[in-house]
Amino acid sequence: MAAIPNDVFFATVTELNARLKAKEFKDEDLIRAFAERLVQLGPRYNALALPLAQDAHRKAKLVDQELKIDRLRGPLQGIPYGAKDLLAYKGKPTTWGAKPYAGQVFDYNATVVDKLDAAGAVITSKLAMVELAGGGGYRYASASLTGPGLNPWDITRWSGGSSSGSATAVAAGLVTFALGSETSGSIVTPASYCGVTGLRPTYGLVSRHGAMALSWTLDKIGPLAHSAEDCGLVLQAIAGGDSKDPGSAGTGFYYSPQYMRPVKDLKIGYAAVDFADRAEESARPAFQAALAAIRDAGATLVETTLPKFPYGPILSTVLAGEQASSFEALISSGKVEELADRAQIAGLKASLELPAKDYLKAMRLRRLVQEQFRDLFTKVDVLLAPGRPGPATKIDQPLDRGGYQPPSGTPAGLQGIVQAGNLAGLPALVLPCGFAENLPVALQLVGAPFTENQLLAIGHDFQTRTDWHKRRPPEL
Amino acid sequence: MKLTRRQLAAAVCATAVAPAQTNQAAPPADDLQTARERLKANAEALAQHDLPAGTEPAFQFQP
Numbered sequence: 001m002a003a004i005p006n007d008v009f010f011a012t013v014t015e016l017n018a019r020l021k022a023k024e025f026k027d028e029d030l031i032r033a034f035a036e037r038l039v040q041l042g043p044r045y046n047a048l049a050l051p052l053a054q055d056a057h058r059k060a061k062l063v064d065q066e067l068k069i070d071r072l073r074g075p076l077q078g079i080p081y082g083a084k085d086l087l088a089y090k091g092k093p094t095t096w097g098a099k100p101y102a103g104q105v106f107d108y109n110a111t112v113v114d115k116l117d118a119a120g121a122v123i124t125s126k127l128a129m130v131e132l133a134g135g136g137g138y139r140y141a142s143a144s145l146t147g148p149g150l151n152p153w154d155i156t157r158w159s160g161g162s163s164s165g166s167a168t169a170v171a172a173g174l175v176t177f178a179l180g181s182e183t184s185g186s187i188v189t190p191a192s193y194c195g196v197t198g199l200r201p202t203y204g205l206v207s208r209h210g211a212m213a214l215s216w217t218l219d220k221i222g223p224l225a226h227s228a229e230d231c232g233l234v235l236q237a238i239a240g241g242d243s244k245d246p247g248s249a250g251t252g253f254y255y256s257p258q259y260m261r262p263v264k265d266l267k268i269g270y271a272a273v274d275f276a277d278r279a280e281e282s283a284r285p286a287f288q289a290a291l292a293a294i295r296d297a298g299a300t301l302v303e304t305t306l307p308k309f310p311y312g313p314i315l316s317t318v319l320a321g322e323q324a325s326s327f328e329a330l331i332s333s334g335k336v337e338e339l340a341d342r343a344q345i346a347g348l349k350a351s352l353e354l355p356a357k358d359y360l361k362a363m364r365l366r367r368l369v370q371e372q373f374r375d376l377f378t379k380v381d382v383l384l385a386p387g388r389p390g391p392a393t394k395i396d397q398p399l400d401r402g403g404y405q406p407p408s409g410t411p412a413g414l415q416g417i418v419q420a421g422n423l424a425g426l427p428a429l430v431l432p433c434g435f436a437e438n439l440p441v442a443l444q445l446v447g448a449p450f451t452e453n454q455l456l457a458i459g460h461d462f463q464t465r466t467d468w469h470k471r472r473p474p475e476l
Numbered sequence: 477m478k479l480t481r482r483q484l485a486a487a488v489c490a491t492a493v494a495p496a497q498t499n500q501a502a503p504p505a506d507d508l509q510t511a512r513e514r515l516k517a518n519a520e521a522l523a524q525h526d527l528p529a530g531t532e533p534a535f536q537f538q539p
Contacts, residue, residue, distance in 0.1 A: 136511075137511070137514075217534070309525070310518075310521040310522065310524070312521075313518035313519075314522065316514070316515075316518050317518050320515060320518075343510075343511070345507070346507035346508040347514075349508055349511070350508060350514070350515055351511075351515070353512065353515070354515055355519070358515070358518070358519045358522065361519075361522045361523075361527070363533035363534050364527050364532065364534075365522060365525055366534040367531055367532060367533065368527070368531065370534060
C-alpha cells in the first residue's frame, strides 16, 4: 500500500484528480487513507453518522480499473465525499440525525448520490446533522443524535448547523467535499463557522428526491468544499432535472466561470454597516479587509437595502406549515418526545396548530418577496454580506436567544438576507475571508436565480487573491 | 423579562434550521407556550402587511 502524504487530505478536487490520473497513488489507497482518518477523527468532532468503508473500498477498486484503461469520468472520479445523513443511501441507516429515525433504511439512493456515483465520486460516509435539520427550532448545539457538532478550529465552539458534519468533515480533511442541505441557513452557517466554501443552489436546480422533506418549497441540496471551483464541479455533477422531484426546475448546470462577466464590470450591492456596527467587533478587521479585496478586484460596491418585509416571520410560518405536514405522524404519535432538544419538540408540536390562513398569508407575501428581488437584481448584479456577524458560538450557548446585539439605532443593513434568499430561492456562495478569535469568518454572495456561475466566478477570483480557503485547523 | 408578541415578532428571525442570532430575552419556562407565542407573533408581523387582492400564494414556485 502506497503512503498517502498528509497534504492530500486538504487537496482540492482538481488537484486530487490530477494526482490520481498521474498514477501518483491508487484510488484504493487514497480512499483507505481517508476512511481511516474519518473513523479516527470524525468522532472527535461528532461529525460522523455512518462510515461506509466497505462500499467505498469496492468503488475505489472500480475507479482504479477504469483509470488503468483511461476510462475517464471527469474531475470527481475517485474523489472521496460524505453525504449529510438526510440523504437516502440504499440498504444503510439514514437517521435524519434524530433518534426516532435511528433504524430507518431506504431501498433506494437519493438522486444526488446516484449522480455522484455516475461521476465516479466515492461516498465514504454519512455525516452528522442537527436532528430533522432543526425545523422545530432548537436551543442547543446538542440537538442531534450524534451529539453537538464540534468545530475543528476549536472544539469549545459549535460547528454550525444543520449541516454540521458536512462542514466539519471538509474543514478537518476527512473528505474532499460533502453534501449539505439548506432550508434557511444550514449551508451558510456551518460553512461560515468552519471556514469552508459552501454553495446553496437556486431552488429546484438540484433534485431533492431521496432527501428528508422538511419544507417542500424551501429545501435545497448543495456542496461544501475547499474552494469555489470545487463547489462548481460538484454542482455540475448533481444539478439537473429529475422527474422524481416535483420541485425540479428541469435545468442543468455546466461550470463555466470563464464566460461570466469579470468582477471589475459588476455592481455589488452591500451595506457598509454589515461590515462595521452590525458585525461583532472581533470580526470587523477581517470583514473590512475582505471588502477591500473585493474593491481591489475592481467591482463597484453600491450601498443597498433589502425590500422591506418581515423575512423571519414569513419564513418561520412557511416552514411551520410544511414541517407540520411532513412530520405529522411523528408529532401525533408522541415519538417526537424522543428528540434531543426540548425547544425542537415544542416547536414541532406547536406547528400542528398553525392556522391555514397564516400559512397562506406567508406564501402570498413570499410572492411579493420574489417579485421585489427580481427588481433588486436589475439594479445590482449580486449582494454581498458577512456569512454570519461573527465567529462560531460557544458550544453550550443557547442558540435561540442572546447573540450579538448591535448598538441601538444601528441601521438594518442587509439583515434577513439568509431568510430572504431562501424565500426567493436564490443561490448563495460562502467564502472564508479571515479570522476572528482564531476562528474563521466568511462572506456570502447572493445572486439572482440560476446565476451560480457568476457567483462562482467572483468566488474563484477572490480565492486567487486570498488564501483563507487554504488555511487548516491547528494540529490537522 | 417577558416580551409582547409584537416584540417577539420583531426579534425572531427564523425559528429554526440555522438559528439566527436574535435579540430576544430569556424565553418563558414553558417551551410549548413559547413556541405558540412565536407563531402568534409571526402572524401579527404578517398582519402588518396588506396584500393586493390579486396576490396568489407562491405555490407555482419559480425563483
